[in-house]
Amino acid sequence: MTTLTHRSRRAEGRKGAGEEEEAAAERDLNDEDHDDSKGIRLTLMEEVLLLGLKDKEGYTSFWNDCISSGLRGGILIELAFRGRICLEPLSMRKKRLLERKVLLKSDAPTGDVLLDETLRHIKATEAAETVQTWIELLTGETWNPFKLQYQLRNVRERVAKALVEKGILTTEKQNFLLFDMTTHPVSNGTEKQRLVRRLQESVLERWVNDPLRMERRTLALLVLAHSSDVLENVFASLADDKYDVAMNRTKDLLEMDPEVEAAKARATEMVWAVLAAFNKS
Numbered sequence: 001m002t003t004l005t006h007r008s009r010r011a012e013g014r015k016g017a018g019e020e021e022e023a024a025a026e027r028d029l030n031d032e033d034h035d036d037s038k039g040i041r042l043t044l045m046e047e048v049l050l051l052g053l054k055d056k057e058g059y060t061s062f063w064n065d066c067i068s069s070g071l072r073g074g075i076l077i078e079l080a081f082r083g084r085i086c087l088e089p090l091s092m093r094k095k096r097l098l099e100r101k102v103l104l105k106s107d108a109p110t111g112d113v114l115l116d117e118t119l120r121h122i123k124a125t126e127a128a129e130t131v132q133t134w135i136e137l138l139t140g141e142t143w144n145p146f147k148l149q150y151q152l153r154n155v156r157e158r159v160a161k162a163l164v165e166k167g168i169l170t171t172e173k174q175n176f177l178l179f180d181m182t183t184h185p186v187s188n189g190t191e192k193q194r195l196v197r198r199l200q201e202s203v204l205e206r207w208v209n210d211p212l213r214m215e216r217r218t219l220a221l222l223v224l225a226h227s228s229d230v231l232e233n234v235f236a237s238l239a240d241d242k243y244d245v246a247m248n249r250t251k252d253l254l255e256m257d258p259e260v261e262a263a264k265a266r267a268t269e270m271v272w273a274v275l276a277a278f279n280k281s
Helices: 018-030 044-052 067-081 113-124 133-137 143-151 155-165 189-202 216-227 229-234 240-254 257-263 269-280
Strands: 083-089 102-104 172-176 180-185
Touching: 018 229, 044 155, 044 229, 044 240, 067 113, 067 133, 067 269, 083 133, 102 133, 113 133, 113 155, 113 257, 133 143, 133 240, 133 257, 133 269, 143 155, 143 180, 172 240, 189 216, 189 229, 216 229, 216 240, 216 269
Parallel strands: none
Antiparallel strands: 083 102, 172 180
């Protein structure tokens, strides 16, 4: 994961209550912070991948080795937002976010294949694991051969296919000298532009300078976009002055102490736990 950097100019050298989580999950699905109420509903994973894809080429940067773990972090946050998982309660022995285990609240199907597969993995584990461990397990980054079964395979392709089904991407075959690769160019640019505009506005015209006052899916997406190294794609179209403002505000947001922010009333613990996990990795 790269750090936030400024664009060089051409002219210049608590704890969140479970009841509130469930109520907010339903509210998020029906009243998201979108500028178009008729917009296509996307999961956090779909939004992250859409931000990372090259529009015409239909694939992510070959140099991006962060998006795989970022997508897994998005899965955990999405499950928390839908009231399926949560962090274990604070205790004298386990006060820090990275020490607290992920608990299953409900195994009710979500209707999303990746989310439901992850739910089955979490339910099947004999001992609960932390957020950081789950990101590693779902990505396949484990030396324990008995835990390789928890790896989610072909996540990018499966998320891309979901976006194809929603009419946002299309599927093509491209030849790269020695091999053929399935690509997914953007076919509905309006949806991606709407997504980019929503994130830009969240740190410009609609900036509130307080995570608690931000729409939580927008907060989560900023965290995931940074963790997946696709945040530059969000702000690239901005003029230099607005780019600097957006980057500075996002930097300030992401440099907040996850422990302090998660402890506040009505805070979204899972978002801050995922950020803490990526900060440590």
